[in-house]
Amino acid sequence: ADMEDAVERNGAGEMEERDGAEKQEKRGEGSPEGKERERGFLVFSFSLWCFDFLFLHNLFHFSAFGFFWYFPFILVLLFFIFGLFSFTLALLIFVLFVVEFFCLFNFIFCLKK
DSSP, X not given: OHHHHHHHHHHHHHHXXXXXXXXXXXXXXXXXXXXXXXXXHHHHHHHHHHHIIIIIHHHHOOSTTHHHHHHHHHHHHXXXXXXXXXXXXXXXXXXXXXXXXXXXXXXXXXXXO
16 A cells, blocks of 8 residues: 555656646746757856956956956856856846946046047
8 A cells, every 4th residue: 555655646746747847848947948048148158258357357457347357257156156057147247248348448448548
């Protein structure tokens, strides 16, 4: 009787898991394409930031924008340490990069005047 109960419980658990997965797919969260897009965007944002950090930071030696250099790095580090994967975080890194770039070129333009 115990074995039958365990089998029934296991069967119900599998059904619940499947229902959960189907609901996620309908919302687009569990779909491989959605995850792939998010992963691509994260990699894109992170590589932009890496280029920005390695190339521009070494080129201009800014201290005025120190916060901008290290804040995205801390976010990305937290990201990979905790295994969190969020489109919002990737978007934040991208926005930070754009803002930083704008500040940087504004600063260079002011220097040239």
